[in-house]
Amino acid sequence: MRKTFILSMMMTCITGSSVLFAQNAKWENLFNGKDLKGWVQYNGKAHYTVEHGEIVGRTVPDQPNSFLSTEKLYGDFILELDLKVDTNMNSGIQFRSEQHDQNDHCVVADLHTPNRVHGYQMEIDPSTRQWSGGVYDESRRGWLYPLEYNEAAKKAFKNNAWNHYRIECIGNNIRTWVNGIACAHVIDDMTPKGFISLQVHEIKNPKDAGQEVRWKNIRIQTSNLKPSPADNLFVVNLIPNTISADEQKSGVKLLWDGKTTNGWRGAGKKPFPAGTWYIKDGTLNVHGANGAESANGGDIVTEQEFHAFDLQFEFKITDTANSGVKYFVTEKEATTGSAIGLEYQILDDDKHPDAKMGSIGNRTMASLYDLIPSLRIGPARREKFPVGEWNRGRIIVFPNGKVEHWINGWKVVEYQRGTPYFYALVARSKYAGYPNFGMADKGHILLQEHGTHVMYRSIKIKELQ
Numbered sequence: 001m002r003k004t005f006i007l008s009m010m011m012t013c014i015t016g017s018s019v020l021f022a023q024n025a026k027w028e029n030l031f032n033g034k035d036l037k038g039w040v041q042y043n044g045k046a047h048y049t050v051e052h053g054e055i056v057g058r059t060v061p062d063q064p065n066s067f068l069s070t071e072k073l074y075g076d077f078i079l080e081l082d083l084k085v086d087t088n089m090n091s092g093i094q095f096r097s098e099q100h101d102q103n104d105h106c107v108v109a110d111l112h113t114p115n116r117v118h119g120y121q122m123e124i125d126p127s128t129r130q131w132s133g134g135v136y137d138e139s140r141r142g143w144l145y146p147l148e149y150n151e152a153a154k155k156a157f158k159n160n161a162w163n164h165y166r167i168e169c170i171g172n173n174i175r176t177w178v179n180g181i182a183c184a185h186v187i188d189d190m191t192p193k194g195f196i197s198l199q200v201h202e203i204k205n206p207k208d209a210g211q212e213v214r215w216k217n218i219r220i221q222t223s224n225l226k227p228s229p230a231d232n233l234f235v236v237n238l239i240p241n242t243i244s245a246d247e248q249k250s251g252v253k254l255l256w257d258g259k260t261t262n263g264w265r266g267a268g269k270k271p272f273p274a275g276t277w278y279i280k281d282g283t284l285n286v287h288g289a290n291g292a293e294s295a296n297g298g299d300i301v302t303e304q305e306f307h308a309f310d311l312q313f314e315f316k317i318t319d320t321a322n323s324g325v326k327y328f329v330t331e332k333e334a335t336t337g338s339a340i341g342l343e344y345q346i347l348d349d350d351k352h353p354d355a356k357m358g359s360i361g362n363r364t365m366a367s368l369y370d371l372i373p374s375l376r377i378g379p380a381r382r383e384k385f386p387v388g389e390w391n392r393g394r395i396i397v398f399p400n401g402k403v404e405h406w407i408n409g410w411k412v413v414e415y416q417r418g419t420p421y422f423y424a425l426v427a428r429s430k431y432a433g434y435p436n437f438g439m440a441d442k443g444h445i446l447l448q449e450h451g452t453h454v455m456y457r458s459i460k461i462k463e464l465q
Helices: 002-024 151-155 245-250 378-382 420-427
Strands: 039-043 047-051 054-058 066-070 077-085 091-100 116-124 135-138 142-145 163-170 173-178 181-187 195-200 212-221 252-254 264-266 277-280 283-286 300-302 309-317 322-329 342-347 390-397 402-407 410-416 444-447 454-463
Touching: 039 116, 054 066, 054 195, 066 091, 077 091, 091 135, 091 163, 116 195, 142 181, 151 181, 195 212, 245 252, 309 322, 309 342, 322 390, 342 390, 410 420
Parallel strands: none
Antiparallel strands: 039 066, 047 054, 054 212, 066 195, 077 163, 077 212, 091 116, 091 195, 116 135, 135 142, 163 173, 173 181, 252 454, 264 300, 277 283, 283 454, 300 444, 309 390, 309 454, 322 342, 322 444, 390 402, 402 410
8 A cells, every 4th residue: 555655646746747848848038047048149249258057238428229139039928037227227028029221121031130019018117107017019109009008017026126027928918927926918020020129228328338237047839829817908909990809808999891882871961971972991081272271072970879998099181281089079150160079189290381280389289279279309309200100199088078199109188178277278279169069968079171181090999987
């Protein structure tokens, strides 16, 4: 009996060890703890060394961003590592990244060519901004997921301590965690495969030379990947006119299907103004004309009305463009031009004269038109909206009447309907003659025709309770 017990225990240990080995076998170490075998440095000449089983990156003056990169490329993977950074510097982890020629922006196949690294980056940000875990598109589109989208995650990163980072790239889903806290969720298909890099950011002041970021326990899974459970984060979906499974679960739906005019009609009309609006390559376009307001067929509105909602849309302006997204449109006012409603302004600020009209910039891009200017706070003050590029707009109307305007991840307008301040703004605006302006309990969403060519896509909405 004793022999049987011992044999049984031995088999259990062997079986248990096999199971443990099988589980551990899923992970591959990217760093051997001794040297930088399997890694190559691109762009800047920051100092990378191996000390005490850690990769140490140190800042060097007069150098661009430096990237210690894997020689191997990775598509779908789960990456985990630990890092510690000086509190006065910035860093990041590149993934699915590539290089391009700065002259022609073409991706080059030779990974050892010292051309500019670009691609996705998980942010390391010990500053008071607290965006560690956000997703940045290095040398390409800029911020995809700043942590303004996820205030709770700002507290995840710990200064003067080791932090555990996790990145999941499975298909088009990109998700990040810091110390077990979900930070970002991006859906994108621009770069399906690339190298992984450890970044040392450039420094402007020579006094900042020698600042350190340390990495250890760098490991990756590339097979039999199982995504983490859904985390209920706001999802930035950059694949046009699509709703992901996680978005669908949270109640997000397409307001325009990307193919037909279903769900939309002319403002104050039953038919859709097909001569003015047209669909091309998954975009909803309004024809350019003479620049006059709703004089070439008119605005379009949703057939459905909405009370509280989170509205997302992408738009692209052309030269001297003017348009807008209006909400709480009731069509009760007898107007000869555009229908009346609260308006998220869409404008070529550099060339359209309306940008200089109104009061203190309250007719510029993303403003609450003629009422509240779109603010440029902190890094957002550098935000530009070039002609011919897609921008991401967002309007959130909360059940309590609070309203926010967002553009490209920045909250630029916030106000409360029905307050004395709101009524005072209306009284000074072009809407002063409209009773109860902006105070309807529910209304249509409108896309404005203003005689210039503007494109829309990925129009989606989540109703809020």
